[in-house]
Amino acid sequence: MLLRGGLANAQIFSSLALLGLASHMFFVRHRNVDRLIGKGFMPYLYVQFGLWILLSIRSDPFQSGIFLLLANAAFYIPLFASISIYRLFFHPLKSFPGPGLARLTTWWGVVKLAMGEQRYQLHHELHQQYGKIVRIAPNYLSINSQEAVAMIYGPGTKCEKSNTFYGLRDSKSLQLETELTKHRARRPAWDKALSAKRCVKYLPKLYRVTDLMIDCIAKAGSKDDRGVLVNHWLKCFVFDMVGELGYSKSYGCLDSGKIHQGLLEVEKFLATGVLLSPLPWLVRIITSLPGLPAPMQGLTDFASLSLAERKASKVESPDVLSYVFGGKKALTPEEEIEDTMMLQIAAGDTTLSALTFCMYHLAINPEIQSALRREIETHADVADLAFEAIQDLPLLESVINETLRVHPAVPSGLPRLTPPEGVYIDGTYIPGNTTVSCPTWTIQHSHENFTDPNTWNPFRWIDVLETHNTKAFIPFSVGPFNCVGKAFAYMEMKQVLARIVTTFEFQLGPEEDGTKLINESRDHTAMSCAPLYLKMKAIVGKD
Structure with a gap:
């Protein structure tokens, strides 16, 4: 019954697609969502399971599962499409050179390392190919410059440790303290x-x-x-x-x-x-x-x-x-x-x-x-x-x-x-x-x-x-x-x-x-x- 909803289903999926686009434009772009994803993952699974139970009461459990999969796809496909288009064409780092996939996702570098490449050698090769400043991830620049050392790490630096890399745990050692x-x-x-x-x-x-x-x-x-x-x-x-x-x-x-x-x-x-x-x-x-x-x-x-x-x-x-x-x-x-x-x-x-x-x-x-x-x-x-x-x-x-x-x-x-x-x-x-x-x-x-x-x-x-x-x-x-x-x-x-x-x-x-x-x-x-x-x-x- 759920999969034969016709116009009603189309309206639901269209609304979810718009919500996915809006989530990126007004929320994901402006916040560090890593912590929220981690804390919200299990509640998200519980909600999905609860919705499946409720839908299964009134419809076939298999169809209820397919409906939820389609609903999630209606939300996440536009969300990830919007993220990809933004990172490629509108991101503040769009003008910096780097591998195409690295501009899209951090997974590019992770997969390279998982396949046996050494991180320092990979970055060295990228600098040889692209120059002094290379975009090695969507929001990450590697800068091969002695002046950059002073600006990024030196005594008068205004840069702090990145919470993306040092914020894996709520409690931090001195080494992981970001502030x-x-x-x-x-x-x-x-x-x-x-x-x-x-x-x-x-x-x-x-x-x-x-x-x-x-x-x-x-x-x-x-x-x-x-x-x-x-x-x-x-x-x-x-x-x-x-x-x-x-x-x-x-x-x-x-x-x-x-x-x-x-x-x-x-x-x-x-x-x-x-x-x-x-x-x-x-x-x-x-x-x-x-x-x-x-x-x-x-x-x-x-x-x-x-x-x-x-x-x-x-x-x-x-x-x-x-x-x-x-x-x-x-x-x-x-x-x-x-x-x-x-x-x-x-x-x-x-x-x-x-x-x-x-x-x-x-x-x-x-x-x-x-x-x-x-x-x-x-x-x-x-x-x-x-x-x-x-x-x-x-x-x-x-x-x-x-x-x-x-x-x-x-x-x-x-x-x-x-x-x-x-x-x-x-x-x-x-x-x-x-x-x-x-x-x-x-x-x-x-x-x-x-x-x-x-x-x-x-x-x-x-x-x-x-x-x-x-x-x-x-x-x-x-x-x-x-x-x-x-x-x-x-x-x-x-x-x-x-x-x-x-x-x-x-x-x-x-x-x-x-x-x-x-x-x-x-x-x-x-x-x-x-x-x-x-x-x-x-x-x-x-x-």
Whole structure:
């Protein structure tokens, strides 16, 4: 009966079509609907089911279902058609170049990543094809410009973190806090916990965990003909160090030789997040569905357990969380869990990636490896290597900086939202409320910023080459949202690399050529390194 309604049905479907058009013109265009979609999805399903029950009372259930499908199509087809026409021909970003499908939908980029493309490489190729400013999503511009770095991320920026990418959860960590005023209220506690002065207090823990890792590498080197899987031991080191730094306890990875379940949850979250972060509405839908675990439930549970254990224990000397939870800005229980997760995710990503690539480049450049060893042995007692003796060594710092330039730990751009009035970058007006980012890998590999940018050459930081734009060196970002753990990361990388170089001579393993590391490492926001096997030979007197 419903499908034979003739004129009445035509009027219903026409009204729904007009409502779909009006929804886009007067509502969707002017609001961030991601949060509404997530919260409204289950009520929407309940309403649809209720309507089907009511219609089935008076008509055939099958016909009632078909009628509802047609009614939804009458609403959504005009809605999506209107969105598509607007994005192609009337959107404020319509004049910026970019792939046609990227101008229509964010799904274009998500599908590319799901098919195995790396985000930073995809964006780099788009800039090579379209120029400095590329429209990589309907409301998203990637800007390959050093001036853009200062405008988007610098100290005086008016841009804030984009809620589209950082607003996946109602409660936010410091890293996910989108509003600059709220971020500034929470940042001092982290700055105090990870200041250069405070980091020195963490050195005994760093020395102890580093010594344990060196012992593990030495033992592993004698057991496997392929060499030492250095990623594995660096992962163990990093996560044990996260435990010592934040919770005043080790997670026991180096002792057991096994990756902790918590680290596996971090890796799972990062691999999933790179696909879901452009689609926050989908995350909210998945979270709202009964019976399905949230995309990051495993990490949340691990963080909650770690936090409970930390609060139940007595700490001999202040750790990072001592300062974070003791700051002037009182945190809610949910914010405490979020900050706990942030520490577990972000505290080791730079160190792990940088040290892995450092060891690769030193393995294939034995003359630089030897020069670095001589520098350290000249200025420090390698039998009892103290950070104070190596912290200012030029080649050591240059090796790390050059590795961070060629292989930034976070190679893709960090999204920001332009202020309502918009901004001018390189003389080009960028409309307000536009998501923008600067592609870190592309900027650090630009001939405009560095001579011979694709070559790993640490001496460029000592004997400055013709083109050497340090303002385009942004592995820790810049400005008010920059990496709060930069000082500790440098201390950690210098100490670990110095200990490894003065304890071992190393080269690629017999079956290793570095191809997997270079070609199969994945951009999961933080770089996830592919396996690297090195032949580690203990230096005489160091075994």
